[in-house]
Amino acid sequence: MGWQAVRITADTNLLVRFVVRDDPAQAATAFKILTQAEFLVMPLPCLCELAWVLGRIYKFPRDRIASAIRILTDSANAVTDMAAVEAGLRVHDVGGDFADGVIAAAGSAMGADMFVSFDRKAIERIAGLGIAARHADALS
Numbered sequence: 766m767g768w769q770a771v772r773i774t775a776d777t778n779l780l781v782r783f784v785v786r787d788d789p790a791q792a793a794t795a796f797k798i799l800t801q802a803e804f805l806v807m808p809l810p811c812l813c814e815l816a817w818v819l820g821r822i823y824k825f826p827r828d829r830i831a832s833a834i835r836i837l838t839d840s841a842n843a844v845t846d847m848a849a850v851e852a853g854l855r856v857h858d859v860g861g862d863f864a865d866g867v868i869a870a871a872g873s874a875m876g877a878d879m880f881v882s883f884d885r886k887a888i889e890r891i892a893g894l895g896i897a898a899r900h901a902d903a904l905s
Contacts, residue, residue: 774806775799777814784815784833785823802838807837807845809867812853816863831857846871852894861890869896 779795786792799805812834819825819833831854837843838850847850854864869880869891879897882888892899900904 771802772804773798773802774808775811777811777818780811780815780837781818784819802842804842806846807843809846809849809871812850813864813867827857848874855894858892859890861887865891866894
């Protein structure tokens with residue numbers, strides 16, 4: 766099958782194989798699919814899972830996780846919510862969770878007035894992005 770004419774949605778395991786390369790055959794297949802697809806859709810949950818798997822399972826350092834996400838999303842055929850990805854990376858780069866930034870930015874884009882959490886550090890980091898953020902107890 767010619768991958769150039771295929772539009773795919775990548776599952777997390779495909780991205781993990783591409784980045785980690787712990788299974789040479791699957792890594793080669795992932796590389797071929799991801800680089801040759803006409804366009805490669807990477808939904809936000811998939812990228813959040815990728816960040817978590819690379820950090821928790823494979824013990825990648827934070828800078829290597831960010832680099833992997835940037836390489837994937839910067840590719841010419843990548844399709845994703847780049848505003849949310851950039852917010853996630855900014856939170857990740859200052860020591861927070863990639864997913865917190867993604868969640869806050871995606872929620873804001875969908876019309877939310879503020880990010881609400883019990884996690885004080887996440888609130889501080891999200892507020893640093895210019896997104897209104899409050900502790901849940903402050904709203905009760």
